[in-house]
Amino acid sequence: LPQALLFDVDGTLADTERDGHRVAFNQAFQDAGLDWDWTPELYGELLAVAGGKERIKHFIETKHPTHPAQADLTAWIAGLHKAKTQHYKDLLAAGTIPLRPGVKRLIDEARDAGVRIAISTTTTPDNVYALLENALAPGSSDWFEVIAAGDVVPAKKPATDIYLYAMEKMQLQPSECLAFEDSYNGVRSSVDADIKTIITHNGYTQSHDFTGATLVLSDMGEPNAPFTVISGDAGS
Numbered sequence: 618l619p620q621a622l623l624f625d626v627d628g629t630l631a632d633t634e635r636d637g638h639r640v641a642f643n644q645a646f647q648d649a650g651l652d653w654d655w656t657p658e659l660y661g662e663l664l665a666v667a668g669g670k671e672r673i674k675h676f677i678e679t680k681h682p683t684h685p686a687q688a689d690l691t692a693w694i695a696g697l698h699k700a701k702t703q704h705y706k707d708l709l710a711a712g713t714i715p716l717r718p719g720v721k722r723l724i725d726e727a728r729d730a731g732v733r734i735a736i737s738t739t740t741t742p743d744n745v746y747a748l749l750e751n752a753l754a755p756g757s758s759d760w761f762e763v764i765a766a767g768d769v770v771p772a773k774k775p776a777t778d779i780y781l782y783a784m785e786k787m788q789l790q791p792s793e794c795l796a797f798e799d800s801y802n803g804v805r806s807s808v809d810a811d812i813k814t815i816i817t818h819n820g821y822t823q824s825h826d827f828t829g830a831t832l833v834l835s836d837m838g839e840p841n842a843p844f845t846v847i848s849g850d851a852g853s
């Protein structure tokens with residue numbers, strides 16, 4: 618058994634992107650009087666850039682280069698993103714986004730076996746608490762020894778920073794950990810940090826390159842709905 622499981626959040630613990638983050642971005646755009654509409658398809662392309670603030674910046678630079686907030690873009694984006702975070706938390710509080718199959722079982726089994734658990738994600742810390750409290754169990758954020766999230770490191774995934782940060786806080790070596798990810802940016806981050814990684818892919822990440830992953834699965838599976846092995850050896 619590994620000593621610790623390090624979990625990505627978006628796309629791994631829950632399918633938060635299409636019906637969560639994307640919707641919240643659009644609500645924030647509407648509040649601000651913008652006519653921007655991130656369709657599910659466009660959002661799939663924008664996911665190439667990790668981090669909400671970074672994603673908005675990329676969108677402006679590529680699609681709206683003459684946007685008037687250009688002069689103080691960073692502060693303007695921060696305000697817009699703050700509104701987005703509030704909308705996202707409201708969506709989670711409404712209970713619309715469940716955990717993916719097998720996630721709760723895996724976390725429960727890890728805790729029963731004394732395996733340490735932590736979070737390693739690009740998203741805002743508040744979003745992680747909201748998901749865990751609403752979709753896993755009230756008080757469950759305390760089950761995680763470290764919640765490494767968002768701007769706590771200078772470079773977001775695919776950089777290795779967030780995994781290195783979590784391992785440093787936990788005083789762990791990469792060989793003692795197992796990471797769970799769902800995307801190209803995620804697997805680059807964990808595998809480049811030398812951590813063995815299991816992928817559970819999803820609608821947005823099915824065609825991603827998962828080079829370096831130990832195992833690629835459809836999901837974590839439930840007793841009545843087993844997972845499918847996409848690549849790798851489930852016995853390893």
Ligand code: XBP
Nearest residue numbers: 627638667668669738739740741803
């Ligand atoms: C997740 C993300 C996040 C969310 C938005 O990537 O890229 O940016 O889409 O969250 P990963 P914020 O699963 O690889 O961590 O708006 O809070 O940044």
Ligand code: MG
Nearest residue numbers: 625627628799
């Ligand atoms: Mg992810």
